[in-house]
Amino acid sequence: KVLAQLVPSGPGYEDSNNAKLFAKLIHKAENKIVITNPYFVPEEAILDAITSAAKRGVDVSIINSEAMDQWMVGHAQRSYYEELMNAGIKIYLYKHPVLLHSKHMTIDDDIAVIGSSNMDIRSFELDLECIVVAYDKGVVKDLQKVQKYNLGKATKINLATWRQRGFWDNFKDSIARLTAAL
Numbered sequence: 001k002v003l004a005q006l007v008p009s010g011p012g013y014e015d016s017n018n019a020k021l022f023a024k025l026i027h028k029a030e031n032k033i034v035i036t037n038p039y040f041v042p043e044e045a046i047l048d049a050i051t052s053a054a055k056r057g058v059d060v061s062i063i064n065s066e067a068m069d070q071w072m073v074g075h076a077q078r079s080y081y082e083e084l085m086n087a088g089i090k091i092y093l094y095k096h097p098v099l100l101h102s103k104h105m106t107i108d109d110d111i112a113v114i115g116s117s118n119m120d121i122r123s124f125e126l127d128l129e130c131i132v133v134a135y136d137k138g139v140v141k142d143l144q145k146v147q148k149y150n151l152g153k154a155t156k157i158n159l160a161t162w163r164q165r166g167f168w169d170n171f172k173d174s175i176a177r178l179t180a181a182l
Helices: 017-028 044-055 071-078 081-086 121-126 137-152 159-163 167-179
Strands: 004-009 032-036 059-065 090-094 104-107 111-115 129-134 154-156
Touching: 004 017, 017 044, 017 104, 017 111, 017 121, 017 129, 032 044, 032 137, 044 059, 044 081, 059 137, 071 167, 081 090, 081 159, 090 137, 104 137, 111 137, 137 154
Parallel strands: 032 059, 059 090
Antiparallel strands: 004 129, 032 104, 090 154, 104 111, 111 129
16 A cells, blocks of 8 residues: 555645645755756746755755747746756756656655656646645656656756857747747
8 A cells, every 4th residue: 555645736626736836845845855847947036945945955856848839838947947046956868859757756765756747837837737746755766767767868057158059058948938928
């Protein structure tokens, strides 16, 4: 038996259930967080939680895709990379041409989150989403095997190299970030 919780989110719910749960779980992390999500455009509470976790010594990794199937979202999430890396967060891009569309997270060795929710305002407010939170070391261990496999097919972004990107790349990212909430 596995202790698990089902958390729905979307326009039929007054609160951004998934966003609040993600932020709470990230704040509670003590050792390690691994987030796999194709659309990581964090709202303020999640951005604060994840950068705070890294600054207090939690090993934080995010796995995104190098490939983009949604231009605006892809560039919007890239606009956060430098800020995240400055906080000590490791960002990995799953190698092109595959779009890694998995949506899961592990917190320490205790909690696994698997579901349909992206980490963006659209998933938190507009789309009907559902996640399962498993409070089980066995489930976490199995999910960590998947994360390890994905990391083996990903490239870690180097902060110094990222800062050397051209004007147009930064411009596209900035414009996409401004419109991300739309």
